[in-house]
Amino acid sequence: MKLIELINNFQDFYLLSVRGLMGIVRRPLYGKDLIEQMDYAGAGSLLIVVPVTLFIGMALSLQLSAELSILGLKMYTGKIVGVSIIREIGPVVVALVFAGRVGSGMASELGSMILGHQVDSLRVFGVDPMKKLVTPRIWSAILMLPALTLIGDAVSLSGGYYIAVFVSHQSATFYWSSVRDTLTFENVFAGAAKPFMFGYLIACISCYMGLSTKGGAKGLRQSTTRAVVLSIVMIIVSDFLLTRILLYALGFSV
Amino acid sequence: MIVFEKVFFSYGDRHVLRDLSFTVHEHERVAILGGSGGGKTTILKLILGLISPDSGRIIIDGEDITGKTESQLREVRMKFSIVFQEGALFDSLSVKENVAFCLREYSKLSEEEIDRKVREILRVVDVEEAIDLMPDELSGGMHRRVAIARSLAACEPKVFLYDEPTTGLDPINADNICRLIVDLCRDGKGLITVTHKVSDAMKIAGRFIFLSDGKIVFDGDKDMLLNTTINEIQRFVSG
Numbered sequence: 001m002k003l004i005e006l007i008n009n010f011q012d013f014y015l016l017s018v019r020g021l022m023g024i025v026r027r028p029l030y031g032k033d034l035i036e037q038m039d040y041a042g043a044g045s046l047l048i049v050v051p052v053t054l055f056i057g058m059a060l061s062l063q064l065s066a067e068l069s070i071l072g073l074k075m076y077t078g079k080i081v082g083v084s085i086i087r088e089i090g091p092v093v094v095a096l097v098f099a100g101r102v103g104s105g106m107a108s109e110l111g112s113m114i115l116g117h118q119v120d121s122l123r124v125f126g127v128d129p130m131k132k133l134v135t136p137r138i139w140s141a142i143l144m145l146p147a148l149t150l151i152g153d154a155v156s157l158s159g160g161y162y163i164a165v166f167v168s169h170q171s172a173t174f175y176w177s178s179v180r181d182t183l184t185f186e187n188v189f190a191g192a193a194k195p196f197m198f199g200y201l202i203a204c205i206s207c208y209m210g211l212s213t214k215g216g217a218k219g220l221r222q223s224t225t226r227a228v229v230l231s232i233v234m235i236i237v238s239d240f241l242l243t244r245i246l247l248y249a250l251g252f253s254v
Numbered sequence: 255m256i257v258f259e260k261v262f263f264s265y266g267d268r269h270v271l272r273d274l275s276f277t278v279h280e281h282e283r284v285a286i287l288g289g290s291g292g293g294k295t296t297i298l299k300l301i302l303g304l305i306s307p308d309s310g311r312i313i314i315d316g317e318d319i320t321g322k323t324e325s326q327l328r329e330v331r332m333k334f335s336i337v338f339q340e341g342a343l344f345d346s347l348s349v350k351e352n353v354a355f356c357l358r359e360y361s362k363l364s365e366e367e368i369d370r371k372v373r374e375i376l377r378v379v380d381v382e383e384a385i386d387l388m389p390d391e392l393s394g395g396m397h398r399r400v401a402i403a404r405s406l407a408a409c410e411p412k413v414f415l416y417d418e419p420t421t422g423l424d425p426i427n428a429d430n431i432c433r434l435i436v437d438l439c440r441d442g443k444g445l446i447t448v449t450h451k452v453s454d455a456m457k458i459a460g461r462f463i464f465l466s467d468g469k470i471v472f473d474g475d476k477d478m479l480l481n482t483t484i485n486e487i488q489r490f491v492s493g
Contacts, residue, residue, distance in 0.1 A: 028359075116340065116342055116345070117338035117339065117340075117342035117417075118342050118343075118344055118345075120299070120302075120304050120338065120342070121336075121338060121342045121344075123302075123304060123324070123331075124302055124304070124331050124334075124336055124408070125355065125356050125359065125408050126328045126331065126332075126359070126360070127359060128324065
């Protein structure tokens with residue numbers, strides 16, 4: 001029985017992921033809902049993304065400066081900070097913050113709409129909840145997470161710069177030229193491709209968990225928690241898989 | 255006409271409806287009574303095709319709706335107007351936007367016409383002054399009235415469905431809502447209300463169905479209900 005339930009859940013999740021994504025090509029389009037969700041997911045997340053990525057960049061630069069100065073290689077701080085932030089830490093950290101803020105928001109909002117019969121009302125009025133509620137959330141996450149990652153990367157590199165120049169007393173020009181050297185197509189592509197996938201995963205998981213809410217306030221708590229936990233696990237796992245695929249596709253030797 | 259034929263329904267291992275069969279004719283005003291968790295709301299959801307029975311048939315105007323797709327159910331749902339428990343208003347939209355929701359979705363009316371129609375409907379349910387308020391700023395009674403207004407704007411229903419329309423309201427507001435419900439049915443429209451408040455049900459309906467343990471244990475009019483010898487119903491009626 002449990003296995004059948006699990007298979008049913010996977011099937012429902014798959015259907016939500018595909019129909020939610022493809023909803024953008026069928027009328028009606030609900031553009032106002034999309035813009036509203038983009039504002040919530042994008043502009044609304046900036047106040048969290050900026051300080052988090054700033055301090056991550058500063059901490060990374062501090063650690064590397066300390067370690068590399070022992071080896072007399074302090075001048076490589078910018079290069080290593082650049083590669084780490086652009087290819088790995090930036091996309092993952094911003095996605096984790098996004099899952100915590102936007103993913104939990106999506107799950108709890110949809111969950112409370114389910115419990116308050118608002119989703120049933122939509123169905124009675126002939127409105128497809130998938131198109132009205134899920135599609136705008138999926139596309140807002142797909143579009144906004146890469147934008148936030150770009151901003152997060154820039155802020156992180158600036159944090160690294162502050163530590164490298166004002167604390168570790170390295171050359172500012174050399175730091176930025178090292179960072180600039182890391183902005184190759186391979187590195188930027190490897191870092192830029194991930195947020196699209198992370199955004200899609202977070203939105204699908206959160207919408208699915210929200211729409212499967214049952215059992216009052218306790219059920220809402222459980223579905224929100226599940227949405228965030230599963231999103232975090234999937235970000236980490238898919239990051240590994242994507243890194244493996246991208247390194248192979250972009251011709252890096254491991 | 256709504257026909258339930260040997261309908262079984264369960265949530266997981268919990269059997270909610272067992273071998274349920276009944277018919278509601280056009281223009282009939284029916285109250286489905288029973289304790290909390292007894293499957294009353296489930297019946298309304300089954301009528302609208304929001305959930306499917308485990309077995310059995312649900313026939314609306316001669317058409318079996320079990321197994322129909324969402325787009326096929328759209329036509330069936332247009333025959334009904336439902337007010338869910340607590341109103342189920344969209345809490346991110348104002349009263350005006352809630353009532354205008356379906357008009358914006360489906361009609362080609364201009365904003366001016368929508369505004370006029372919304373005010374007209376709100377006047378019918380006597381809550382026009384709340385047009386710019388948000389759902390969380392409404393009192394319980396106003397909340398139900400706006401929910402009724404929204405359902406009126408959605409379609410021209412043959413049958414009104416009400417899920418616990420007076421629960422949580424003080425006696426005066428509950429009485430006002432009952433009167434509004436009866437007024438809306440004046441032109442011969444049918445209604446099915448599910449409630450556990452027998453006194454309110456008696457103001458609204460002419461036929462009473464009592465559910466216990468997922469089965470119908472009583473089906474009759476007001477006199478039969480008041481004179482029943484079934485102990486459970488007697489306790490329910492006497493409060």
